[in-house]
Amino acid sequence: MTRLARGAVPAAGLAALLALAPAAFADQHPFPLPPKEWPKPVDDEMPFVFLLGDRLEYQTREGPDARVWDVQGWIGGDYNKFWFKSEGEEVDGRAEDAEVQALYARRIAPFWHLQAGVRYDPKPRPSRSFAVLGLQGLAPYWFNLEATAFLSDEGDAAVRFEAEYDLLFTQRLILQPRLETNFAFSKVEALGIGGGFNDVELGLRLRYEIKREVAPYIGVNWNRQLGDTADFARRRGQDIENFFIVAGIRLWY
Amino acid sequence: MDRSARLVHRRHFLQMAALGLGAAGWRGLVSAYTAPAGGPAAPLWVTERGVDLVIARTPIAIGGRVGRAVTINGTVPGPLLRMREGENVTVRVTNRLEDDHTSIHWHGFIIPSEMDGVPGISFPGIKPGETFTYRFPVRQNGTYWYHSHSGFQEQLGHYGPIIIEPAGADPVSYDREHVVQLSDWTFENPRRVLSKMKKQGGVFNFQQRTVGDFFRDARQNGLRATIDERMQWGRMRMNPTDIQDITGSTYTYLMNGLPPQENWMALFSPGQRVRLRFINSAAQTMFNVRIPGLAMTVVQADGQDVHPVTVDEFQISVAETYDVIVTPKEDRAYTIFAEAMDRSGYTRGTLAPRPGMSAPVPALRERPVRTMIDMGMDMPGHETSGMAGMDHGAMQHGATPKPSATAGHDMGSMPGMGHGAMSSGAQPTPGMPGHEMGGMPGMAQAGPVVARHGPDTHGPGNTTVAMVQRSRLGEPPTGLDNVEHRVLVYTDLKALQPNKDFGPAGREIEIHLTGNMEAFIWGINGKRFSEVREPIQLQYGERVRITLVNDTMMEHPMHMHGMFKQIVNGAGPQMPRKHTISVRPAERLSYEFTADEPGNWAFHCHLLYHMEAGMFTFFNVPEPSGRGRS
Numbered sequence: 001m002t003r004l005a006r007g008a009v010p011a012a013g014l015a016a017l018l019a020l021a022p023a024a025f026a027d028q029h030p031f032p033l034p035p036k037e038w039p040k041p042v043d044d045e046m047p048f049v050f051l052l053g054d055r056l057e058y059q060t061r062e063g064p065d066a067r068v069w070d071v072q073g074w075i076g077g078d079y080n081k082f083w084f085k086s087e088g089e090e091v092d093g094r095a096e097d098a099e100v101q102a103l104y105a106r107r108i109a110p111f112w113h114l115q116a117g118v119r120y121d122p123k124p125r126p127s128r129s130f131a132v133l134g135l136q137g138l139a140p141y142w143f144n145l146e147a148t149a150f151l152s153d154e155g156d157a158a159v160r161f162e163a164e165y166d167l168l169f170t171q172r173l174i175l176q177p178r179l180e181t182n183f184a185f186s187k188v189e190a191l192g193i194g195g196g197f198n199d200v201e202l203g204l205r206l207r208y209e210i211k212r213e214v215a216p217y218i219g220v221n222w223n224r225q226l227g228d229t230a231d232f233a234r235r236r237g238q239d240i241e242n243f244f245i246v247a248g249i250r251l252w253y
Numbered sequence: 254m255d256r257s258a259r260l261v262h263r264r265h266f267l268q269m270a271a272l273g274l275g276a277a278g279w280r281g282l283v284s285a286y287t288a289p290a291g292g293p294a295a296p297l298w299v300t301e302r303g304v305d306l307v308i309a310r311t312p313i314a315i316g317g318r319v320g321r322a323v324t325i326n327g328t329v330p331g332p333l334l335r336m337r338e339g340e341n342v343t344v345r346v347t348n349r350l351e352d353d354h355t356s357i358h359w360h361g362f363i364i365p366s367e368m369d370g371v372p373g374i375s376f377p378g379i380k381p382g383e384t385f386t387y388r389f390p391v392r393q394n395g396t397y398w399y400h401s402h403s404g405f406q407e408q409l410g411h412y413g414p415i416i417i418e419p420a421g422a423d424p425v426s427y428d429r430e431h432v433v434q435l436s437d438w439t440f441e442n443p444r445r446v447l448s449k450m451k452k453q454g455g456v457f458n459f460q461q462r463t464v465g466d467f468f469r470d471a472r473q474n475g476l477r478a479t480i481d482e483r484m485q486w487g488r489m490r491m492n493p494t495d496i497q498d499i500t501g502s503t504y505t506y507l508m509n510g511l512p513p514q515e516n517w518m519a520l521f522s523p524g525q526r527v528r529l530r531f532i533n534s535a536a537q538t539m540f541n542v543r544i545p546g547l548a549m550t551v552v553q554a555d556g557q558d559v560h561p562v563t564v565d566e567f568q569i570s571v572a573e574t575y576d577v578i579v580t581p582k583e584d585r586a587y588t589i590f591a592e593a594m595d596r597s598g599y600t601r602g603t604l605a606p607r608p609g610m611s612a613p614v615p616a617l618r619e620r621p622v623r624t625m626i627d628m629g630m631d632m633p634g635h636e637t638s639g640m641a642g643m644d645h646g647a648m649q650h651g652a653t654p655k656p657s658a659t660a661g662h663d664m665g666s667m668p669g670m671g672h673g674a675m676s677s678g679a680q681p682t683p684g685m686p687g688h689e690m691g692g693m694p695g696m697a698q699a700g701p702v703v704a705r706h707g708p709d710t711h712g713p714g715n716t717t718v719a720m721v722q723r724s725r726l727g728e729p730p731t732g733l734d735n736v737e738h739r740v741l742v743y744t745d746l747k748a749l750q751p752n753k754d755f756g757p758a759g760r761e762i763e764i765h766l767t768g769n770m771e772a773f774i775w776g777i778n779g780k781r782f783s784e785v786r787e788p789i790q791l792q793y794g795e796r797v798r799i800t801l802v803n804d805t806m807m808e809h810p811m812h813m814h815g816m817f818k819q820i821v822n823g824a825g826p827q828m829p830r831k832h833t834i835s836v837r838p839a840e841r842l843s844y845e846f847t848a849d850e851p852g853n854w855a856f857h858c859h860l861l862y863h864m865e866a867g868m869f870t871f872f873n874v875p876e877p878s879g880r881g882r883s
Contacts, residue, residue, distance in 0.1 A: 028793040028875040031851045041373035044781045044867035050452045078774045110716045110769050141487035171459040
């Protein structure tokens with residue numbers, strides 16, 4: 001590097017100024033762009049596969065114990081995904097409730113995916129099918145939310161709302177409150193579903209993340225049926241309010 | 254001119270002796286498992302006749318575990334390459350990987366575009382079994398490095414140091430030199446690391462705030478203030494403890510390929526001037542570097558000589574290099590301590606008069622937290638004076654290039670803020686530390702507000718915008734604002750010689766760095782590379798000002814290939830020339846350069862995982878038609 005004389009600096013500036021005239025740029029030809037057949041410089045559209053067993057648990061309560069699963073996952077990129085969900089309950093080795101959803105999801109805002117697709121409930125009998133429209137994501141103040149609307153093949157409409165929150169006691173010991181409620185726009189008496197708010201479920205699960213992906217937990221769960229749904233249950237001689245101790249594991253990949 | 258002639262030069266003799274002894278030192282200290290790889294290899298002189306580099310998968314032992322590294326000639330880092338300014342060099346690179354392309358990028362080199370080594374931009378990459386011959390003239394001198402630009406190979410060990418001897422006299426005098434190449438290593442598959450971050454925000458962060466922290470803060474700052482502060486972060490869904498995406502929970506930090514417990518060793522004789530050439534080759538980790546008991550005089554940044562500035566600690570962002578001179582006078586060992594910016598780990602080595610020595614290793618300091626300044630938020634009661642005279646109407650920044658004339662912000666009320674004039678001779682003076690900023694933690698030294706964000710929120714790939722943009726070049730780096738010793742800031746850097754190309758920029762191109770922490774989406778102007786694929790078009794010979802606005806809450810070491818950036822830091826004609834600059838959260842900074850190198854030049858965040866997630870673009874510079882240009 002040679003030292004520039006002080007006077008050379010304004011001269012260089014002047015040259016740069018002169019170079020601003022459009023004519024100064026005419027005397028050049030394009031440098032070819034990278035050919036399309038070359039590999040991409042970064043692999044930024046790589047798809048990923050996500051699997052989450054949010055609740056894989058054993059519930060003890062009065063009467064027979066139950067096993068519950070609540071799993072979901074997706075395959076896809078940052079903006080477009082195929083999303084699936086399944087949840088259900090098994091008592092004495094028999095599935096009492098079971099549902100599966102297959103959804104297309106699109107990120108419509110930094111924290112939100114809009115989901116659309118179908119749901120099929122093999123249990124309880126008779127099995128039913130639904131169209132699904134959902135919104136899932138992270139709300140302000142770190143609430144994980146799922147709000148989903150269902151329209152059954154019989155024309156019955158319902159909405160489900162789920163919220164979860166993580167409270168860190170330590171970097172690995174995490175308390176997770178959970179709320180779920182269902183609202184039906186129409187009665188389906190054959191299945192014991194009333195109009196309006198059907199039920200509310202509150203859970204409190206304390207997990208320990210051995211690894212981020214592997215977290216056994218214990219907790220409590222309380223649910224209560226509401227309105228007509230509660231009446232239907234009473235008529236059948238079922239409890240409308242349940243309290244369980246739960247133990248399970250949260251896994252993701 | 255030939256190799257033997259160089260070796261008899263006294264300084265070179267010392268260098269070789271030092272390297273040899275250093276190697277003997279660490280090999281004596283560590284257990285046998287490090288023998289096949291790890292630690293610096295013997296240096297290679299690169300001339301026109303050429304050297305051969307072989308890229309292969311090699312098992313290496315790090316801290317008692319064996320990982321499968323991508324090695325250059327069998328070691329991590331690869332061999333030190335020495336070159337001489339003004340010569341032509343030849344490097345033949347053979348890909349012995351079974352299933353992956355490879356490449357070598359000459360980081361910081363002024364080089365023909367097709368030799369730059371970026372697959373998909375400058376060449377198609379090197380297929381398995383193939384040999385690619387790099388041949389180019391060496392047009393600069395200083396400390397540089399080389400690394401793969403293919404996938405995650407750099408994370409797996411595919412990097413090495415370069416020293417280019419000046420053609421003339423070196424303005425820096427020293428008796429002995431050592432390369433200190435810092436890096437991060439994970440035994441996890443890097444794709445899995447990326448995949449985890451795509452699925453869960455904060456997955457590697459084990460320094461998050463807990464319920465206990467809430468009560469501690471409530472005791473200290475009051476319940477109301479603590480709730481307000483938590484609510485403010487919660488509203489944004491941002492975590493103030495997000496300092497580095499990937500942490501010591503998976504990383505082992507390395508110095509010249511060795512983890513801290515294996516204690517890389519460098520020798521000196523008391524009273525010698527020792528030149529330490531620091532290179533940060535980490536994939537994702539910024540380091541704060543200090544040598545307790547020794548002042549460090551920074552003499553070079555990114556391979557370019559700077560006016561000597563003496564500090565006690567400096568932050569080296571990813572892909573930067575800093576050369577420092579230390580003069581240890583005592584006959585004792587000193588610890589070279591490189592602490593990860595988030596304080597989740599460190600690496601260290603020892604500078605000692607004899608092999609086998611060590612010095613106390615400092616404890617990790619408490620991790621820093623982000624502030625509302627990092628979030629680009631208004632700070633009521635802290636600002637007003639600076640912003641009062643700004644013409645907000647003119648601040649609707651688009652993401653596209655525009656002539657500087659329309660960017661004429663009226664900043665008249667801000668002392669030293671002649672942005673609108675676009676004249677390099679009347680540059681703003683970033684920094685201006687500490688005016689009316691007391692009272693809030695981490696804000697005592699906040700730089701001045703220079704602009705506000707326009708209405709564009711950059712889409713679902715971007716979470717927040719830097720509503721209030723500051724000049725932060727004069728601020729101590731993240732985590733170093735409260736230390737009681739001298740810390741290097743970007744405004745300290747001044748080119749040793751005035752720049753040959755200097756003058757007003759013809760136009761300003763504003764580029765926003767964007768991201769979505771929770772989903773680990775990173776981009777430029779809200780787009781990942783694949784969504785754009787078009788270059789930023791420059792004209793040959795034009796002088797251009799690039800203004801970077803960081804809308805995210807993480808630092809981004811932005812690296813431009815092919816041409817040096819002159820950082821607009823108030824140094825006038827002595828603006829420091831850098832290949833990489835760390836842009837801080839909510840920072841607005843500018844650099845200028847003359848587009849005088851024809852080619853396609855990658856421009857990207859050098860955090861490997863940000864780049865692979867899409868924070869990448871390129872410039873296209875046309876070729877001059879004739880030689881008759883003035």
